[in-house]
Amino acid sequence: MESRLITFVVLCLSVAVTARSDSYYSNTKPANPNEEKVTRIQFYLHDILSGQNPSAVRIAHANLTGSADSPVGFGSLFVMDDPLTVGPEKDSKEIGNGRGMYVSGSKDMSKFTIVMYADLAFTEGKFNGSSISVFSRNPVAEEAGEREIAIVGGRGKFRMARGFVKIKTHQIDMKTGDAVLRYDATVYHY
Numbered sequence: 001m002e003s004r005l006i007t008f009v010v011l012c013l014s015v016a017v018t019a020r021s022d023s024y025y026s027n028t029k030p031a032n033p034n035e036e037k038v039t040r041i042q043f044y045l046h047d048i049l050s051g052q053n054p055s056a057v058r059i060a061h062a063n064l065t066g067s068a069d070s071p072v073g074f075g076s077l078f079v080m081d082d083p084l085t086v087g088p089e090k091d092s093k094e095i096g097n098g099r100g101m102y103v104s105g106s107k108d109m110s111k112f113t114i115v116m117y118a119d120l121a122f123t124e125g126k127f128n129g130s131s132i133s134v135f136s137r138n139p140v141a142e143e144a145g146e147r148e149i150a151i152v153g154g155r156g157k158f159r160m161a162r163g164f165v166k167i168k169t170h171q172i173d174m175k176t177g178d179a180v181l182r183y184d185a186t187v188y189h190y
């Protein structure tokens, strides 16, 4: 009885091995055995275009639509290295920086929209060295409600992240374009 069982097991194993050797795919396994977690992160992003030490600068614009009196005309491209702070004040504790670029992407300037490609990295606390990547339309003109941008990835503890950020304008100077924005991120990660 026992030997017959062993023979059966050996037979099964050899069939399994044979089957594997001529298949062109691996076994399908759960990609992420860990449970997905969620973290909420709140901070302020300071996007300062004016003065001698701006955190965002225009690096290109379309000759047709970009001019001195309208630096954010359709087709204007900016690079940013914006500080992220705990509170809205300029001297509030810095917890990271947002680096990347944004482009003025709406032909209809009454619906002023930027499209952002940025890496928001943290330099303090549990998430020091980690970052979230945003790649999204940001309808700045929609002042009435909160606007939302997409989180499409991340680094470090936020590897493979996804999620969204609700953005509210805390303060904006229409003349210079300087803005302080409240970011409220919901990050799904492993």
Ligand SMILES: *[C@@H]1O[C@H](CO)[C@@H](O)[C@H](O)[C@H]1NC(C)=O
Binding pocket: 063, 064
């Ligand atoms: C840019 O626009 C100005 C007038 O708005 C024009 O004089 C100039 O030739 C244009 N430059 C190019 C490279 O098209």
Ligand SMILES: *[C@@H]1O[C@H](CO)[C@@H](O)[C@H](O)[C@H]1NC(C)=O
Binding pocket: 123, 124, 125, 128, 129
């Ligand atoms: C954050 O991480 C960097 C690099 O590992 C380290 O040099 C720095 O001291 C850390 N900062 C804090 C506040 O822990």
